[in-house]
Amino acid sequence: xxxxxxxxxxxxxxxxxxxxxxxxxxxxxxxxxxxxxxxxxxxxxxxxxxxxxxxxxxxxxxxxxxxxxxxxxxxxxxxxxxxxxxxxxxxxxxxxxxxxxxxxxxxxxxxxxxxxxxxxxxxxxxxxxxxxxxxxxxxxxxxxxxxxxxxxxxxxxxxxxxxxxxxxxxxxxxxxxxxxxxxxxxxxxxxxxxxxxxxxxxxxxxxxxxxxxxxxxxxxxxxxxxxxxxxxxxxxxxxxxxxxxxxxxxxxxxxxxxxxxxxxxxxxxxxxxxxxxxxxxxxxxxxxxxxxxxxxxxxxxxxxxx
Numbered sequence: 135x136x137x138x139x140x141x142x143x144x145x146x147x148x149x150x151x152x153x154x155x156x157x158x159x160x161x162x163x164x165x166x167x168x169x170x171x172x173x174x175x176x177x178x179x180x181x182x183x184x185x186x187x188x189x190x191x192x193x194x195x196x197x198x199x200x201x202x203x204x205x206x207x208x209x210x211x212x213x214x215x216x217x218x219x220x221x222x223x224x225x226x227x228x229x230x231x232x233x234x235x236x237x238x239x240x241x242x243x244x245x246x247x248x249x250x251x252x253x254x255x256x257x258x259x260x261x262x263x264x265x266x267x268x269x270x271x272x273x274x275x276x277x278x279x280x281x282x283x284x285x286x287x288x289x290x291x292x293x294x295x296x297x298x299x300x301x302x303x304x305x306x307x308x309x310x311x312x313x314x315x316x317x318x319x320x321x322x323x324x325x326x327x328x329x330x331x332x333x334x335x336x337x338x339x340x341x342x343x344x345x346x347x348x349x350x351x352x353x354x355x356x357x358x359x360x361x362x363x364x365x366x367x368x369x370x371x372x373x374x375x376x377x378x379x380x381x382x383x384x385x386x387x388x389x390x391x392x393x394x395x396x397x398x399x400x401x402x403x404x405x406x407x408x409x410x411x412x413x414x415x416x417x418x419x420x421x422x423x424x425x426x427x428x429x430x431x432x433x434x435x436x437x438x439x440x
Contacts (some may be wrong), residue, residue: 149182150178150180150181151176152187153177155191158190158193159189160177161187161245163187163188164184168250169185192245196239198260198263199235199237200221200236200263200264201215201219201314222235224268225271226279227272227273227275230276232317233318233319234271235313235316236267236312236313238295238311240308248306249305255304259299259304271287277333284313289311
């Protein structure tokens with residue numbers, strides 16, 4: 135009797151005890167109904183089919199590939215692209231066809247929703263990912279997706295895909311969406327390259343023109359400011375000189391009004407003093423004579439003496 139009891143206890147323990155790995159969570163169902171979630175470690179359940187445990191790898195990052203498949207992972211990973219054109223070929227916003235290869239990395243954040251809310255989560259992720267990528271790429275130009283817009287496309291797809299998965303209560307968290315390779319189809323790759331070269335040449339010429347603009351315009355503005363400043367300085371100089379002349383004339387006028395004869399004689403002598411040193415020859419003219427008679431050639435003699 136004791137032996138049977140020991141055997142029953144051992145069977146109870148061996149069938150009731152179970153271990154959950156460090157990357158897993160255990161979802162316990164009692165008669166098919168969810169009752170609890172068990173963490174990693176040693177746990178116990180009611181044996182004999184009363185409670186069943188489904189182990190879900192919640193800490194592992196999973197991956198789905200689109201437009202290619204990994205054949206042999208390793209240092210030199212081998213890929214296969216042929217046969218997956220239906221996934222990768224898509225139309226851009228400027229009506230060009232491009233070949234987009236991308237990956238979606240995700241993990242299970244809610245094992246209960248993952249098991250019971252959606253029947254085939256993998257198919258849902260693949261279908262939604264392809265639909266979202268096609269829509270995002272369809273709203274952009276081919277050049278944008280091929281060059282600078284790749285990272286932004288991946289971020290946009292990740293955000294929108296996560297929102298849809300949350301609404302569907304799939305229990306999935308998107309880790310990253312990354313565009314692996316984006317190329318024009320082989321049939322039009324040569325034409326695409328020619329167009330890109332032409333656009334690069336256009337950008338180069340625009341940059342050269344902008345460089346010349348940035349060089350010449352400031353130079354011309356500087357010269358214009360210099361000319362304006364010189365003109366303003368000349369105008370100020372003329373104004374000041376005119377104002378000085380007016381002041382001197384006003385002072386002379388006042389003196390003339392006070393002493394006309396003295397002022398007239400002084401002005402005459404000052405003028406003669408300014409004119410005579412500048413003349414080359416000096417003549418003394420008799421007012422009663424009709425002919426100009428040279429009396430003294432002071433200027434020539436002075437020049438010879440020099």
